[in-house]
Structure formats: structure tokens, C-alpha cells
Amino acid sequence: xSSQGAASTAMYKIAAIPGDGIGVDVTxxxxxxxxxxxxxxxxxxxQFTTFDWSSKKYFERGQYMQEDxxxxxxxxxxxxxxxxxxxxxxxxxxxxxxxxxIRQQMNQYVNVRPTRxxxxxxxPLAQLREQPGNLDWVIVRExxxxxxxxxxxxxxxxxxxxxxxxxAIFSYVGIERIMRFAFETAKNRPRRKLxxxxxxxxxxxxxxxxxxxxYEVAKDYEGVVEYDKMLVDAMTVRMVNRPESLDTIVAxxxxxxxxxxxxxxxxxxxxxxxxxxxxxxxxxxxxxEPIHGSAPDIAEMVKWLGKxxxxxxADQLMQAIENVTGKAETRTKDMGGSSDTKGVTEAVxxxxxxxxKR
Numbered sequence: 437x438s439s440q441g442a443a444s445t446a447m448y449k450i451a452a453i454p455g456d457g458i459g460v461d462v463t464x465x466x467x468x469x470x471x472x473x474x475x476x477x478x479x480x481x482x483q484f485t486t487f488d489w490s491s492k493k494y495f496e497r498g499q500y501m502q503e504d505x506x507x508x509x510x511x512x513x514x515x516x517x518x519x520x521x522x523x524x525x526x527x528x529x530x531x532x533x534x535x536x537x538i539r540q541q542m543n544q545y546v547n548v549r550p551t552r553x554x555x556x557x558x559x560p561l562a563q564l565r566e567q568p569g570n571l572d573w574v575i576v577r578e579x580x581x582x583x584x585x586x587x588x589x590x591x592x593x594x595x596x597x598x599x600x601x602x603x604a605i606f607s608y609v610g611i612e613r614i615m616r617f618a619f620e621t622a623k624n625r626p627r628r629k630l631x632x633x634x635x636x637x638x639x640x641x642x643x644x645x646x647x648x649x650x651y652e653v654a655k656d657y658e659g660v661v662e663y664d665k666m667l668v669d670a671m672t673v674r675m676v677n678r679p680e681s682l683d684t685i686v687a688x689x690x691x692x693x694x695x696x697x698x699x700x701x702x703x704x705x706x707x708x709x710x711x712x713x714x715x716x717x718x719x720x721x722x723x724x725e726p727i728h729g730s731a732p733d734i735a736e737m738v739k740w741l742g743k744x745x746x747x748x749x750a751d752q753l754m755q756a757i758e759n760v761t762g763k764a765e766t767r768t769k770d771m772g773g774s775s776d777t778k779g780v781t782e783a784v785x786x787x788x789x790x791x792x793k794r
Contacts, residue, residue, distance in 0.1 A: 446480040448741050451512040451721065453534075456491050458777075459518025462726050465781040466516055466734050472785045473738070473753055476792045480746070485512065489534060491522035500533045506541055514737055515542075515723035532586070539579055542720040544713035545610065546617050547577035549696040550732070556761035557704030557771060561676065564702065570680035571703055574625065576618040577692030579713055581610045582642075584689045604690075606642035611649040617716060618686035619653060622661045625684060630663045633671050633687035633695065646688065672698060700727065707770040708761075712736045732757065749792065756787035 450470075454463040467484055474481045487508070489500045500520070502508065509515060515538070520530045538544070553559055553568035564571055587603035615632075622630035632650045636643040647665070654663055666674060668691045674681065675698060687695055700709035710733035713723040724737040732754065739750035760766045766783040767773025775783075 445478075447483055448480065448514065449483045449485070449512040450737075451509050451515045452484050452486045452518075453489055453515065454486065454518040455489065455520035455534075456522055457519060459520065461777045463516060463518040465777055466726075468781055469734055469753075469784055469788070470738070472788045473749065473792055476788055477749055480742075489520075491520065491525055491530065494522075494525060494530075494533070500530065501537075509538070509542065509721055512721045514721050514741055516737065517723055517725040519726075536584065536586070538723060539713050542713075542723065543715040543717065544720070544723055545578070545580040545613060546714040546716055547579040547692065548621075548712045548714060548736075549575040549577060549692070549699070549727070550710065550736070551575065551696070551699040551703050553703050554708055554732075554761045555758040556763065556767060557708065559702060559704040561679075561702065564679065567680075571699075573679075573682055573699055574621055574684045575692055575696045575699060576614065576621055576684065576686045577696065578610065578614040578687070578689050580689070581605045581607060582689035604639075604642050606645050606688075608645065608649060611646055612653060613716075615650050615653040615686065618684060619657045619661055619663075622663075622684035623657065627683040628661050629683040630661050631671075631682055631685050632663065632665050633668050633685060633691050634665060635668050635691070637667060643688075650686075668695070671695065675699065675702065696727075705770045707768065708732060710736050712740065714740070752792040753788065756784055756791045759787045759791065760784050 452463055452467060454460040470482050489502075489505075494500050517535070520534055521527060522530070550573070552572040553564060559565055559568065559571070583602055583604045585603070585605035587605055588601040590598060590600045592598050618630055622628055634643050634647050636647045650665070657663070668687070672695070675695070679702065685692075685695070696709065697706060700706040703709070706727065709727040711725050711727045712733065713725070715722050722740055724733045724740075726733045735750040735753045735757070738746050738753060742749065760780060760783045761771065764773060766775050766780055768775055768777075768780060
């Protein structure tokens with residue numbers, strides 16, 4: 437981050453990766469909204485660098501990212517990622533040639549997915565329509581290990597004797613750091629409650645270590661954070677039947693990937709589910725992405741970049757977003773409306789003019 441001008445206006449460098457399809461539209465909208473917030477506030481600005489790491493480029497050069505992608509991204513304060521994937525390219529190719537390498541090499545071992553019911557959203561459960569405040573969660577996902585560590589292989593892959601292994605990796609260091617992040621997150625939320633998700637009744641090695649480290653770390657938070665444990669299958673039932681009993685949730689890479697989509701659906705639309713991939717040490721840029729198209733991820737990025745100084749700006753931005761979702765005429769189709777990305781973006785920018793201030 438650099439400062440410029442007599443008023444010491446902070447300037448944040450953002451690497452924008454639109455990717456494919458809706459990712460391009462969402463990234464353009466994000467840039468428009470962030471630029472408007474900075475203009476209205478006046479104490480900071482953004483400088484965007486766009487990287488065309490799309491499926492079209494993959495077909496042209498045989499890879500998504502340029503050779504020096506790591507060094508290029510490290511010149512920025514944050515990464516804004518749209519979406520990647522194309523029908524002619526297997527999903528595992530786009531995943532392992534872009535998203536996962538960025539997460540792993542940028543030390544983004546924490547994935548945070550907050551979920552709450554925004555104004556104007558209609559959740560599928562009657563109990564949540566009557567009491568939307570009962571769903572206000574933060575899912576902390578371990579983002580570097582588990583089934584997504586890339587360990588395993590295929591033998592005799594082109595025959596009917598093919599055998600494939602997918603090795604789930606769980607290390608003491610990896611588990612301890614995500615548990616401490618989760619406990620700290622819970623400690624800083626009003627309810628101070630953490631639920632750990634496991635499957636140690638069936639996965640008797642990696643998940644047993646997961647449980648063991650959780651309870652070791654928990655000793656440092658006795659009397660500060662209330663905590664409990666849930667098997668992942670039972671957790672899905674609890675999320676539906678007793679959403680008010682949950683607050684902060686910590687789970688493995690695979691389990692949290694699945695549970696966070698369930699959480700978004702319970703909140704009324706997967707289109708409003710934000711995601712942040714964080715390097716808590718801040719030695720590398722963190723990455724923020726809209727899960728299937730959203731706006732709250734922008735507010736998350738503002739809050740992270742400001743290190744506490746821009747929390748008020750992020751809150752104002754979320755107020756502007758909810759002012760838009762609260763109006764029927766500016767809701768998208770997934771929320772029962774008919775507006776498109778451009779219309780919603782312009783509406784959010786208009787609300788920023790009213791709500792956001794220095």
C-alpha cells in the first residue's frame with residue numbers, strides 16, 4: 437500500500453482476475469462500486485490491474501496464468517477474482533491451474549464465508565422468514581489441506597482396472613493455525629461461540645488429529661469462547677433445524693466447502709455468498725471472490741485492506757447493498773426480481789452516494 441498527495445490518501449493496489457462468463461460482469465461491477473466508494477469517501481483510492489487469465493487464453497497458450505504470475509500478484513495488496521471455467525475444459529483443470537495454486541502459493545490458508553439473511557432476501561425455511569436474525573454465521577474453512585492438498589494419483593487410468601487415490605492431508609501445524617484463527621474470530625463476535633465440525637467416528641486418522649488439536653487449542657480459550665463439536669452429517673441437520681444455535685463454525689477444506697453452500701441456500705440465495713481467502717500474516721495478498729456472484733465480498737475486501745481503519749466504510753457499503761436488496765425493483769432473478777447486473781450495480785452506486793461519507 438502506498439500513500440500519495442498532501443492529505444496522505446491511501447492507495448490500494450488490486451489485482452483483478454475476471455476469468456470467464458459471469459466473472460467478467462461481476463468483476464466490472466466490483467471495480468465500479470469500489471471506485472465509487474473511494475470517490476465518495478475521499479481518504480483512499482484503488483488502482484486496478486487486470487490479468488486476462490481466462491479459458492480463452494488457456495486454449496491459446498495451454499495454461500491459464502503467465503509464467504511469472506506469483507511475482508506479479510505479490511505486487512498487489514489484494515486479489516479480486518471473478519470466476520473460471522468453460523464447458524470444453526474439465527473443472528479440475530481450471531481449478532488446479534489457477535484457484536488452488538493461488539491459494540497455496542499465496543499462503544491463503546484461511547477461507548472465511550460469512551452468512552446472514554440480507555434485507556429483501558426470502559429464505560426457504562418459514563422459521564427463518566419469521567426470524568431472519570437466527571441465521572448469522574461465519575464459517576471458517578481450512579483452505580490448504582484435506583482432500584484438496586493434491587496428494588494421490590491414478591494407476592492404469594486408461595483401462596477398466598483403473599485405480600485412483602485421493603489422500604487427505606492433515607498436519608498439526610495446519611490444524612492448529614486454522615483452529616486459532618477460528619477461536620479468535622469467535623472471541624471477537626458478540627456470542628463468542630464456536631462449533632467444530634468433524635467426522636472422526638469414521639475417518640480415524642486425519643480427523644482424529646483434527647479433533648485432538650482442536651481441544652488442545654480450546655484450553656487457551658476456556659471461559660472466553662463457548663465451544664462444541666458436531667459430526668458433519670449431523671451438522672447439516674442442525675443448520676436446518678436449529679440455525680439459532682450456531683455462530684462461528686470451523687471445518688475442514690471439503691466439509692466447509694459443502695456446508696457453506698448449504699448456508700448460502702438457507703440464507704436465500706447462493707448469489708449473495710461472499711468468500712475471502714486470507715493470508716493472516718499479510719506477507720502475501722489475500723483473495724476475495726463472489727461465490728456465484730455477490731456484492732458482500734467487496735465489503736470484506738475493504739475491511740481487510742483497511743486493517744480496522746475502514747470498518748466504518750465497509751459497514752456503510754453493506755448498508756448501501758442492503759438498501760438495494762431491500763427494494764423489489766432492484767433484485768436479481770435469483771432473489772425473485774428481474775434486474776440485471778448492470779442495473780443492480782448502478783443502484784448500489786446511487787446508494788453509496790447517499791450512505792457512504794468520510
